[in-house]
Every structure is written in structure tokens, then in C-alpha cells.
Amino acid sequence: MISRNRNHHGSSRNREFIYLIIWGFALVISSFVFLYLGYRIDQTYNTEPFLMIGFFLLAVAICIGKFYQIVWRKWADQELRESEQRLYSILQGSPIATFVLGKDHRVIYWNRAIEVLSKIKAEDVIKTTDHWKAFYNTQRPCMADLLVDETLDAIPQWYSGLCTKSKLIDEAYEGIDFFPVLGEKGKWLRFTAAVIRDSSGYLIGAVEALEDITEQKQAEEELIKIKKLESLGILAGGIANDFGSLLSAILHNIFLAKISVADEDNILEQGLEIAEKASLQAKELTNRLITFSKGGNPIWKSTPLVPLLQETAATTINDTNISCQFDLPDDLWNVDIDDSHIRQVIRNLLINAREAMPNGGIVHIRAKNIVVSSGDSLPLREGKYVKWSVEDHGVGIPMEHLEKLFEPYFTTKQKSDSTGIGLGLAMCYAIIKKHDGFITVQSEPQVGTIVDVYLPEAKTNSYSENNKTDVSAVGREKILVMDHDAVMRNAAEIMLHFLGYDCDFARNPENALRYYRTALEANRPYTAVILDSTTPEGVENILQSLRQINPHVKAIIAGEDIHHHPLLAEFRSQGFSGGVIRPYTIDDLKAALNPQP
Structure with a gap:
């Protein structure tokens, strides 16, 4: 249809010009033949005997022209059909989602890629103006609509700061935007739209192509997150080391004071105990900062995850109004982990789940074996992984907070003596990253939160410790x-x-x-x-x-x-x-x- 619209006027004029030349040439030839024969026969211009011959030749010439016209039209129509079929095959076979609008905003083409992307079949949208339903919840123009109407001044109203004029093609615009209606979690698309004009320069429609760049966008965000955490980790590690030296002096002088205080001075002794407890908490914070800054150096050993999940859950939610439901298969693969580090991750996630349900509830802990391939939208190497999840049905987390969850000192909780300072998930992220894994959070306010953790399958044999060597103090050693x-x-x-x-x-x-x-x-x-x-x-x-x-x-x-x-x-x-x-x-x-x- 595009080819027909673009070439129809020009090809028609060409054919008519050719037909006119053929007919004129036939008429001239017939006239010359007619006159020449008449002159040669009787050396006069008495041409009545040959009039019928002239007319006959002219009729033959016209028939030849008409025959040529029919053959030409069939050949041109065949060429046009093949051209349209090539264009259709190109659009249909393209892995980039593409649709074409006519001057009346009705859909002319809707290729297979956009069918997959939008879950809308071509037959449901061709010849309609419902293409907006693929990208938005309410009716609004797409970029192709604005180009068809030639209302370029309206582009900032609908795509403010999201698109720019193409540097490669005139009358084309391109941009990147997030479309929440696509898929389960929305998709990032790079879109490009351009006008379509016929051979006379008249605008007859517009084409828009959309490329799914969600994985690329996630990879970029993950890289930014890693760089940000690395920078903060360097700062945190330096502060922790300096702070640790100061704590050494404080703790040791508290200890000296404790062994020097008189037995009857209970008030001073209690004060020193409080000071020592606070210093030990500061020491624990220092260790957390160092763990966050470098992710620790895990003591990797092949470990079954099921007992680790069950035992940590039992100790963490003991004497609380929270219960755990487990969905843990018997054939779950072992993982190469530092069990003390992963235990800390499990504990932090369960504490978060418990605090998200102050009135009590059920925490679901699930695990399964998965194989990650290049087609999965996960920033992981291909291979076997154990995916385990902690799900609560608590207050949930707003969408605008999800991207900040793994930043140190960011917390959605009200500050109190019983809550942490916002290092928990940052530490979890650093630890899982150090284990060559991945951690992600899904949440919906007033519905709940799911934290998914991916850990590589074990590639080493079970770890066995060396025999311990005792050191005993006897007398004044x-x-x-x-x-x-x-x-x-x-x-x-x-x-x-x-x-x-x-x-x-x-x-x-x-x-x-x-x-x-x-x-x-x-x-x-x-x-x-x-x-x-x-x-x-x-x-x-x-x-x-x-x-x-x-x-x-x-x-x-x-x-x-x-x-x-x-x-x-x-x-x-x-x-x-x-x-x-x-x-x-x-x-x-x-x-x-x-x-x-």
C-alpha cells in the first residue's frame, strides 16, 4: 500500500506517455504507408482504393498499442505486488517492533515483533486507531500521530525531555521512555518515528519503531549502583578503620576502670557496663561497615541451603508473632557460600519481614534450582543457580523507594532504638555480590514484599576443617x-x-x-x-x-x-x-x- 501510494501517480503518467508515443508512431507510420502506396500505384493522389488498407493498418497499430498497454500494466502490477511483498517481508521479519499509520491515523502495518511486545494481534488493530492501547492506559497520541498531524510543537507536551530530533534522518524523532503497561513490571523502550511521503512530497503517513532496551537499562542501573556502592564502601572502610582505633582506646580504658573500681561502687560499675555495651555495639557497627565496604572475604564451602534457611529462621523469629512456611525441595543443589555471611543475609531479610508485619503474619521462604541463560534478564553469568526467596505480606515499599533500597543508611522505617541504621540491605547486597550472586526486591504497598536471592551452584566438594589446636593457659605462662x-x-x-x-x-x-x-x-x-x-x-x-x-x-x-x-x-x-x-x-x-x- 505504501509503494502504491508513493508510485501510483508517477507510474501512471509514464505509462500514458508511452502509450501516446506508440499510438502516434503507429498513426504516422500508417499515414506514410497509406500515402506512399497510393502514389506508387497510380502516380496520383486518388487514394480511395487504398483507404481501407490505411484504416486497416491504423487499426492494427492501435491493437498493438493496446496489447502492449495490457502487457505493460500486468508487468507493472506484478512489480508493484513484489515490491509490496518485499516491504511486508522486511517489516514482518524485523526483530524491532514496528507499526505504520496512514494519514487518517489508522494502522496500516503491525508486524510480528510488535505483536509479541504488545500482546495485540495485527488483525485486532489494522484499520483502527487503537494502537495507543499497546503503550498507554488512557488514549493519547503516539509519536507517529504527532508526525502525521505535523504538530511538532506538541511533542514537548507529550514527550517532555524524552525525545530529540534525529541526527541522521530529516523529519524523524527518537527517544527513550518507560512504559509501565508493557509486561509484568513495565519495559524501557527506545522509539524512533519518521514521516512517510509520496513521490510528489505529500505526507501520506508515519512509521514508528520500538526497541526493548529493558535489559540494557537494568545493566546500566546495576553498574551505576555498583560504582556508587564501591565509592561509598571506600569511604566507609576508611572511617571504620579510624573509628576502630578510637574504639580500642575507649574499650581498653573502660576495662581498666572496671577492674579498678571498688566493689561497693555499684553506680560507677553500672555506668561502665553501659559504656562498654555501647562501645561493643559501636564495634559491631565498625565490623558491618568493613563488611559493606569490601563484601568480606568469604570462606567458601559447599553448603546445603535448606538447613541453613530453617535454622536461621527458627532463631530469628523465635518468641515473635511471626511464623514461617517453607517450600524447599529435597533435591536443592548445594551452594558455595560462607555460611556465616549468608546466615547474616537471611537474618536481615527475616528481620525486615518481621518489622513489615507488626501485627504478625506468615513469612514464606521458598527455594528452587534454576538455570540462567543469556535470554534471561538477570545480570548473572550463564549457569546453574539456587534461587531462594523471602516473602512477607506487610506494608510493602513504594515504587520510588525500590531503587534506593541497597544504598547504605537508606531506610523506610521510623527511626527508633529497636531499628537499625539502614545498613542491613546494603550489607546483603555486598555479601551476595561477593558470592557472585544477585539480589532483587519486588514490592507493592499494602500487599507485601518479595526478596529474591540467586546463588551459584556449588562446584567444590564439601568443606572439612583442619583439626583444631588447643592453647591452654596454665599458671603464669x-x-x-x-x-x-x-x-x-x-x-x-x-x-x-x-x-x-x-x-x-x-x-x-x-x-x-x-x-x-x-x-x-x-x-x-x-x-x-x-x-x-x-x-x-x-x-x-x-x-x-x-x-x-x-x-x-x-x-x-x-x-x-x-x-x-x-x-x-x-x-x-x-x-x-x-x-x-x-x-x-x-x-x-x-x-x-x-x-x-
Whole structure:
């Protein structure tokens, strides 16, 4: 139809011109033949005997012209049909959704791609003006409508800031917009519309093409989110480290004050206990900031997810008005995870679900095996994954808040002593990302929220810990402490004396190795050595040097975060007997020196 409209007038004029030439040529030839024959026969212009011959020849010429006209028309019509079929095949076979409007705004073409995109069949929309129903809930013009009406001034009214004039084609406009009516969650489309003119330059319609860029848009948003979280993580990590050093001094002086206060001074003792509790909470916040900043260094092991989900749910919702319903298949694949990290994620999600249902309710925990392919709209590598979900039926989350959920310190909850500070989901995101997984949230106000988590299938055998090595304190045994921080050395001295140990201190590895060798040669070996993990020489190198002196050395590693430092995370497999997180308390130090069998 487009080809016919564009070429009809020009092709008709061409055919008529050709027919006129043929007929005129036939008439001229017939006349010349007529006159020539008459002259040759009797050398006069008495042409009556040959009049019939002339008319006969003219009739033959006209018949030939008419025959040629019929053949020409059939050939031209066939060419036109083939041209239209080629255009139709191109539009129908295009993977880009395309529709064409006529001058009257009625749909002329509606290809297969737009049928799939809009779920509207061509036969239901061809020759109608209902094309807007594919993209909007209420009637309004599409870009093609505005171009057909040549009302370009109205474009900003309907597409303000969303489209621009094409740099490649005149009378074409392009843009990007979100269409919430498409699909279950809406789709991002890149649309381009251009006018259609015939050979005389008259506008006869418009074509509009739409490309689904939802996955590309999601990937861009995910990349922006990652970059934003990385930037915030660097800042958070730096603050946490500095804050941790300040907490060390506070905690150790509180401890010193506690062991110095008189037994009868209950008020001072209670005040110190409150201060210590607040400092320990600050220490936990510091560890969370460090986990958020780097996502931790997971101790990956092949783990069945079902018991982890059930056990964590049981401890988290215990003594609450919330109950859990599980849909967990028996054939669920194992996953390669750090169970302490994933346990923290499960706990945070269940706490959020519990707080979303203050009047109680049911939390659904589901899991299933899935295979992610390139056609799935997920920012994951192709392969096998376990998808598990936590669903509540609480207050829900507004649409405008969903994109900010994983930002640190963003929360939809009312601030109170019982709620967190908005690090929970940010930590969950960092942890799942570190596990090469993905976490996403779907929510509707007053309906509920579903959090989906994807974790890769396990590719390693089940993990088994090395045998534990006990370190026992007997009598006035001696501990060697190597730490560059004077505050930590002073605090360690107070705690070790309180626990009944003597201690020596070294500020650097050279002194530590010399002290250890001297004590061993004097037959007064150290019971254990506490090593600062932040030493520039590398704590693993110091441990190797100590082993050269004594293969059975008892070494304890002290670092900022057990999940941030790889050696802290796997201290036993690296040959250490224990590990403590700085700033450590007296109970932490006691547990490291006297591990439970």
C-alpha cells in the first residue's frame, strides 16, 4: 500500500506517455504507408482504393498499442505486488517492533515483533486507531500521530525531555521512555518515528519503531549502583578503620576502670557496663561497615541451603508473632557460600519481614534450582543457580523507594532504638555480590514484599576443617604480643595480666623473632604469640619465620575484621591456632587462648 501510494501517480503518467508515443508512431507510420502506396500505384493522389488498407493498418497499430498497454500494466502490477511483498517481508521479519499509520491515523502495518511486545494481534488493530492501547492506559497520541498531524510543537507536551530530533534522518524523532503497561513490571523502550511521503512530497503517513532496551537499562542501573556502592564502601572502610582505633582506646580504658573500681561502687560499675555495651555495639557497627565496604572475604564451602534457611529462621523469629512456611525441595543443589555471611543475609531479610508485619503474619521462604541463560534478564553469568526467596505480606515499599533500597543508611522505617541504621540491605547486597550472586526486591504497598536471592551452584566438594589446636593457659605462662599500636599493646598487657599471664611486647617482626628465639633457647618458651595482621612485612611471613624456630609454635592472628582479612577468615588452614578481631575484649582474648574443643 505504501509503494502504491508513493508510485501510483508517477507510474501512471509514464505509462500514458508511452502509450501516446506508440499510438502516434503507429498513426504516422500508417499515414506514410497509406500515402506512399497510393502514389506508387497510380502516380496520383486518388487514394480511395487504398483507404481501407490505411484504416486497416491504423487499426492494427492501435491493437498493438493496446496489447502492449495490457502487457505493460500486468508487468507493472506484478512489480508493484513484489515490491509490496518485499516491504511486508522486511517489516514482518524485523526483530524491532514496528507499526505504520496512514494519514487518517489508522494502522496500516503491525508486524510480528510488535505483536509479541504488545500482546495485540495485527488483525485486532489494522484499520483502527487503537494502537495507543499497546503503550498507554488512557488514549493519547503516539509519536507517529504527532508526525502525521505535523504538530511538532506538541511533542514537548507529550514527550517532555524524552525525545530529540534525529541526527541522521530529516523529519524523524527518537527517544527513550518507560512504559509501565508493557509486561509484568513495565519495559524501557527506545522509539524512533519518521514521516512517510509520496513521490510528489505529500505526507501520506508515519512509521514508528520500538526497541526493548529493558535489559540494557537494568545493566546500566546495576553498574551505576555498583560504582556508587564501591565509592561509598571506600569511604566507609576508611572511617571504620579510624573509628576502630578510637574504639580500642575507649574499650581498653573502660576495662581498666572496671577492674579498678571498688566493689561497693555499684553506680560507677553500672555506668561502665553501659559504656562498654555501647562501645561493643559501636564495634559491631565498625565490623558491618568493613563488611559493606569490601563484601568480606568469604570462606567458601559447599553448603546445603535448606538447613541453613530453617535454622536461621527458627532463631530469628523465635518468641515473635511471626511464623514461617517453607517450600524447599529435597533435591536443592548445594551452594558455595560462607555460611556465616549468608546466615547474616537471611537474618536481615527475616528481620525486615518481621518489622513489615507488626501485627504478625506468615513469612514464606521458598527455594528452587534454576538455570540462567543469556535470554534471561538477570545480570548473572550463564549457569546453574539456587534461587531462594523471602516473602512477607506487610506494608510493602513504594515504587520510588525500590531503587534506593541497597544504598547504605537508606531506610523506610521510623527511626527508633529497636531499628537499625539502614545498613542491613546494603550489607546483603555486598555479601551476595561477593558470592557472585544477585539480589532483587519486588514490592507493592499494602500487599507485601518479595526478596529474591540467586546463588551459584556449588562446584567444590564439601568443606572439612583442619583439626583444631588447643592453647591452654596454665599458671603464669607467658605470651608474646607483636603489635605496632601502643594502645593495643597497653590494653593487651592489662587483659593478659588479668587472665593470669605474663607478657612481652615487640613493636616489629625483628624484635618478635629475637624474643621468641631467646626464650626458647633459655627453656622458657612462650605459650602463644599474638601477631598483628596489619604489619607491612606480612603476618604469614612472620609465622613462617617462627615455624623455622619452632615448628609447633602457637600463633594467634589479630586483625580488623575476620571476614575482611583472608588470613583471619581461614586462620586454621593457614597454620594459626586462633584469631581475634581488633579491638578485642577480654572475653575475645580468653576464647582465643582457650578454644573450646
